[in-house]
Amino acid sequence: xxxxxxxxxxxxxxxxxxxxxxxxxxxxxxxxxxxxxxxxxxxxxxxxxxxxxxxxxxxxxxxxxxxxxxxxxxxxxxxxxxxxxxxxxxxxxxxxxxxxxxxxxxxxxxxxxxxxxxxxxxxxxxxxxxxxxxxxxxxxxxxxxxxxxxxxxxxxxxxxxxxxxxxxxxxxxxxxxxxxxxxxxxxxxxxxxxxxxxxxxxxxxxxxxxxxxxxxxxxxxxxxxxxxxxxxxxxxxxxxxxxxxxxxxxxxxxxxxxxxxxxxxxxxxxxxxxxxxxxxxxxxxxxxxxxxxxxxxxxxxxxxxxxxxxxxxxxxxxxxxxxxxxxxxxxxxxxxxxxxxxxxxxxxxxxxxxxxxxxxxxxxxxxxxxxxxxxxxxxxxxxxxxxxxxxxxxxxxxxxxxxxxxxxxxxxxxxxxxxxxxxxxxxxxxxxxxxxxxxxxxxxxxxxxxxxxxxxxxxxxxxxxxxxxxxxxxxxxxxxxxxxxxxxxxxxxxxxxxxxxxxxxxxxxxxxxxxxxxxxxxxxxxxxxxxxxxxxxxxxxxxxx
Numbered sequence: 001x002x003x004x005x006x007x008x009x010x011x012x013x014x015x016x017x018x019x020x021x022x023x024x025x026x027x028x029x030x031x032x033x034x035x036x037x038x039x040x041x042x043x044x045x046x047x048x049x050x051x052x053x054x055x056x057x058x059x060x061x062x063x064x065x066x067x068x069x070x071x072x073x074x075x076x077x078x079x080x081x082x083x084x085x086x087x088x089x090x091x092x093x094x095x096x097x098x099x100x101x102x103x104x105x106x107x108x109x110x111x112x113x114x115x116x117x118x119x120x121x122x123x124x125x126x127x128x129x130x131x132x133x134x135x136x137x138x139x140x141x142x143x144x145x146x147x148x149x150x151x152x153x154x155x156x157x158x159x160x161x162x163x164x165x166x167x168x169x170x171x172x173x174x175x176x177x178x179x180x181x182x183x184x185x186x187x188x189x190x191x192x193x194x195x196x197x198x199x200x201x202x203x204x205x206x207x208x209x210x211x212x213x214x215x216x217x218x219x220x221x222x223x224x225x226x227x228x229x230x231x232x233x234x235x236x237x238x239x240x241x242x243x244x245x246x247x248x249x250x251x252x253x254x255x256x257x258x259x260x261x262x263x264x265x266x267x268x269x270x271x272x273x274x275x276x277x278x279x280x281x282x283x284x285x286x287x288x289x290x291x292x293x294x295x296x297x298x299x300x301x302x303x304x305x306x307x308x309x310x311x312x313x314x315x316x317x318x319x320x321x322x323x324x325x326x327x328x329x330x331x332x333x334x335x336x337x338x339x340x341x342x343x344x345x346x347x348x349x350x351x352x353x354x355x356x357x358x359x360x361x362x363x364x365x366x367x368x369x370x371x372x373x374x375x376x377x378x379x380x381x382x383x384x385x386x387x388x389x390x391x392x393x394x395x396x397x398x399x400x401x402x403x404x405x406x407x408x409x410x411x412x413x414x415x416x417x418x419x420x421x422x423x424x425x426x427x428x429x430x431x432x433x434x435x436x437x438x439x440x441x442x443x444x445x446x447x448x449x450x451x452x453x454x455x456x457x458x459x460x461x462x463x464x465x466x467x468x469x470x471x472x473x474x475x476x477x478x479x480x481x482x483x484x485x486x487x488x489x490x491x492x493x494x495x496x497x498x499x500x501x502x503x504x505x506x507x508x509x510x511x512x513x514x515x516x517x518x519x520x521x522x523x524x525x526x527x528x529x530x531x532x533x534x535x536x537x538x539x540x541x542x543x544x545x
Contacts, residue, residue, distance in 0.1 A: 004109070011113040015096065015120055018381070022125040023089075026388060029395040029407045030088075031081070031437070032130035033417055034484055036138035038437025039451070044070035045079045046445065055220040059449050061230060064218060065173035066141040079440075081404030088135030091143055092124050095134070095345065098150040103352045105157050106315045110370070111352035114377055118336075118348040121381035127391040128337035142342045145174030146326070149181070153322045153346060157315055161195040165203045172207065173214075176225060177343075181325035183207075188305075188321040192312060229463055235456045238490050245333025252295060252332040259296025262287060270365035270372055281372055291335035293380065297347055298327065298334030304350060319353055322346040336384075401441040412518035413483070417441075419516065420480070420523055428476040433458075433484045433494035447474040455489040459498040468505050479510055481524040 031037055043060065046052035048071045054060050060067065070087075077083040096116040104112030124134050131138030148171035155164035168186070172179035182203075190200045214221060230236055241247040262284050269277040269284075301323045308317030323346040330340045334347065360367040395407040397414035401421045408414040421441055429444040433453040439446055448470045450458065458464055486493060495503035510526035 008109060011109065012100075015100075015113070015116055018117065018385070019092075019096070019120045019124060022120060022385060022388065025385075026125040026127070026133070026135075026392040028081075028405060029392045030085075030125065030133050030136040031406045032136075033399060033406075033408060033413065033437050033441075034435045034482060036131045037136045038435065038440050040067065040070060040140045041079075041084060041440040042436050042451075043067045044074050045440070047071045048075055050445065053218075055218045055224045057449060058446075058451060059224050059227075061225055061227070062139065062141040062175050063173040063179070063225065064214060064221065065170065066139075066144050069144065070140060079403070081406060085135060087140075088133075088137075091147055092120075092134045095143075095147055095150060096120060096124075098147070098154055099345065099348060102150065102154050102157060102349045105154070106319065106349065106353040107355075107357040110356045111349075114352045114356065114374075115348045117377065117381060118351075119345060122336040122384050123341045123345070125388055125392075126336060126341045126384075127388045128341060132338060132341040134342075137342070139175070141174040142339075145171045145178040146342050146345055148174065149178060149322065149326060150345065152182075152185075153318070153349070156189070156194065156318050156322075161189070161199055162202075165195075165199060165206070169203065169206055169210065173210065177329050179207075180328060184325045184328070185321050189318065192309060192317045194318060227457075229457050229460050233460065235459055235489050235491075239456050239488065242488070243333070243339050244330055246331075249332050255292045256295040256299050256332070256334075259292035259294070260299060262292065263296050263300070266373070266376070267359065267364060270369040273366070273369045281375075291337065293376070294335040294340075294344065294347070295333070297323075297351060298331065300354075301327075301334075301347060301350060304354065314358065315353060316358065319346070319350040323350045399441075402443060403441055410520050413521035416516040416518055416521050416523050420525070423514070424478065424480075424525070427478065429478045429480060430471075430476040431480045431482060433482075433486065433499075435480070435482050435484070438480065438482075444478075447476045453494060453499060453502075454484070455486055455491045455498050458502075459489075459491065464499050464502050467499075468502055471502075471505065471509075475509070475528050477528055478513070479506055479526045479528075481522075481526075483521045483523070 039060075043052070043054070043058060044067050046058065047054065047067060052058055054064050054067060073087060074083060077086055096119055099115040099119055100112045103115030107114075123132075126132045126134075134143055137143045148167040151167040152164040152171065155161070155167070165186070168182045172182040186195060186200055186203050189195045190197065195203075238247075245252040266281050266284055269281045301320055304316055305320035305324060308314065308320045311317075326343050326346045327334050327340070330338075330343055333340055334344060336344050355373045356367075356370050359365060360370050395409045397408050397411045398405055399408055399414050399417050399421070402425075408417070417438070420438070424442045424444065426442070427444050428447050429439055429442065430446050430448055430451075431438050436446065436451045438444075439451075448467065450463075450467050450470065452458075453467070458467060481494070484494065491497050506526065510528050513525045513527045515525075516523045
């Protein structure tokens with residue numbers, strides 16, 4: 001018992017060391033000053049201190065739980081960057097603990113170590129894209145919702161299905177994807193007799209009641225979450241095809257097949273346990289040290305689900321359906337990158353179970369031989385930590401604000417934003433095409449319900465007209481145009497090939513206050529002041545963005 005406890009402490013210590021390395025080498029470098037994260041920094045404070053009502057006063061594309069939960073938390077911790085760092089640390093600690101408990105329950109101490117190690121090394125401070133981390137994520141709805149999903153998974157594994165339905169319902173009120181995941185999970189577990197029909201009916205009733213209540217409280221919710229610009233049309237379809245991995249499905253599928261062949265080869269070699277076989281295993285592990293390993297499990301998790309129905313006494317069914325349901329958004333891009341950095345977490349538990357419990361228990365290889373998967377895991381984690389170190393080391397240009405200091409990768413942008421933040425404070429401000437983070441950093445408010453003007457949200461003429469109407473009725477004192485690359489949506493630029501009428505309206509009713517023009521970043525600040533003559537050259541300046 002003493003030696004087992006010592007081993008547990010050693011493994012926990014190693015997890016903490018890796019977490020400390022990931023945190024230290026990325027410190028104050030998690031936030032992107034323009035894209036995504038600012039929405040969840042700005043909205044909770046507006047709800048708390050200005051009485052802003054979600055969906056009516058400001059548009060929000062997710063269910064309402066997260067911003068109100070953040071409003072409650074920040075009422076205690078405050079709204080600074082340090083406060084949000086603390087929130088990120090607390091949620092990361094909770095998720096690591098949940099993965100430890102889940103992995104340990106299904107695969108013993110090794111599984112309890114491997115599942116959170118994947119999370120800590122690959123996702124905690126992930127840098128595949130900015131915002132793909134748990135400290136300043138692109139969406140706190142994504143990370144909070146995943147925490148609720150993992151709580152539900154643990155409770156199901158503990159055979160407490162009635163209790164598990166509560167966090168499952170909470171997850172569904174964080175993101176629509178999680179609502180779909182929750183519905184699929186309860187349906188499959190009902191088929192697998194892991195939950196009773198009475199519990200299934202109770203979950204459906206609770207979902208219907210809470211949805212009805214939410215619609216009554218937030219009548220504009222459906223129009224926000226299911227806005228046609230986000231759910232239909234060529235722009236949104238193109239964007240989400242890339243998210244799902246469908247746009248380059250041939251390469252992703254080839255990657256998955258190669259990964260499956262590598263996993264199968266290592267499994268076969270571990271049956272022999274000879275020195276030569278183990279040496280070859282290490283070589284294959286190095287070759288697999290890329291997303292191929294995880295994309296392989298995007299297909300293998302389906303096989304695991306089928307096997308779970310055959311062996312209902314094992315936790316395979318529960319683990320597999322949670323993994324599949326969570327990764328529905330990225331079916332051909334199942335990897336800890338981009339959107340997948342948060343959606344992949346249940347898969348870590350499934351991998352730990354299959355490699356370190358299921359296959360040894362069925363005599364495919366011994367429990368001792370299973371430890372030879374550890375080099376592959378170490379390589380995957382070590383390489384990713386190294387890549388994070390390289391990417392975060394490029395973020396060395398400080399941006400200071402009343403909220404705190406953080407670092408940017410673009411020296412021109414850091415210089416411009418540092419000057420902009422010093423010159424703008426309070427009042428009302430609209431940032432286009434994206435950058436509500438600047439509202440948060442300058443403690444200024446937007447008068448518009450629209451706050452992100454990327455093509456997927458505002459390129460439709462009907463939406464553009466609605467925004468112009470809002471500007472006419474509630475004009476902000478200032479408008480800032482910032483550099484934001486929108487080629488990922490298939491467009492050249494804001495005011496160039498979309499939202500041209502909006503830009504023209506603003507040029508007619510706002511005067512140029514200052515232009516910061518740098519090679520890698522530009523910002524134009526305009527103010528609502530009547531002037532007799534308009535400089536037509538301003539039109540060209542604005543339309544660069």
